[in-house]
Amino acid sequence: MSKKEETKEPEEILEDQEEVVEASVAEEEVPETSEPEKSELDLANERAEDFENKYLRAHAEMQNIQRRANEERQTLQRYRSQDLAKKILPSLDNLERALAVEGLTEDVKKGLEMVQDSLIQALKEEGVTEVSIETFDPNYHMAVQTVPTDDDNPADTIAQVLQKGYQLHDRLLRPAMVVVYS
């Protein structure tokens, strides 16, 4: 770009000089002979410049499209398991409930735990993890119940988790349902 601008500058200067020279020599003859040629060249130059600009714009636009497509692809890849993962969470809840039933035989319990472990492992490999419950965070926790604070438990700390929350990388799949001190 800058190269081309530099090369054009001297031409423009030359053209200006020619005009001045011709004007001083013979004023009457000037317009007929010089103008047609000059405007043809001007038009060609304009056309060249026009297409150059169009080309540069198209080129820049092409790079933008490619960049955007890459970003979109990365996002799609990163969160690709979101829908299926969300739909699997109730199965995990059901498994937990089944495991909480009294009087399970060792075989059944083992079987259920195997299913649970393999589900959790599959989700983990795809980037799904349990929401942390160390400190109460309204972005990740839904307070569905409160209990009074005491000396050991200040306000806005989590007393109990009623249902686990899950996130896919940084994106929340569902909040944890919690009881908070208040």
Place this chain on the structure above:
Amino acid sequence: MSKKEETKEPEEILEDQEEVVEASVAEEEVPETSEPEKSELDLANERAEDFENKYLRAHAEMQNIQRRANEERQTLQRYRSQDLAKKILPSLDNLERALAVEGLTEDVKKGLEMVQDSLIQALKEEGVTEVSIETFDPNYHMAVQTVPTDDDNPADTIAQVLQKGYQLHDRLLRPAMVVVYS
């Protein structure tokens, strides 16, 4: 692989184009001394044509990139659950095995069936279905064992399914393990 090669093409074309641009700039500077006015016009016209071609090519390439990005996005969307679905299949196997255990209480059985149903439902909503076992198809079935044919069962028909196969839309996630008559 082939997709990756395709996406590299525009870059290669661009590099070529850049070389051409530099070449045309260099040409411009050369002939000025011999035939100044005529060649100046010719060169300007050439330059205009050159950039017009480049612009048209860039424009066409831009549309190609956009089309390819759309196709890729659609494929990514369609098969987005592939990895997670594949990893969930062993959990389904484990559930089936757990349900086959003798002497389950009604509560446990109900719990297991609920988990199983919700998993199958979640997979189905994402396009995952069991591989059909009506007729033996080596693209979808793996014959791991054979039994002798008889009058009712001709060769290459399925005698038993040892492990279910699953597919995501038209794409196989894993083949069904079957016993075939032979």
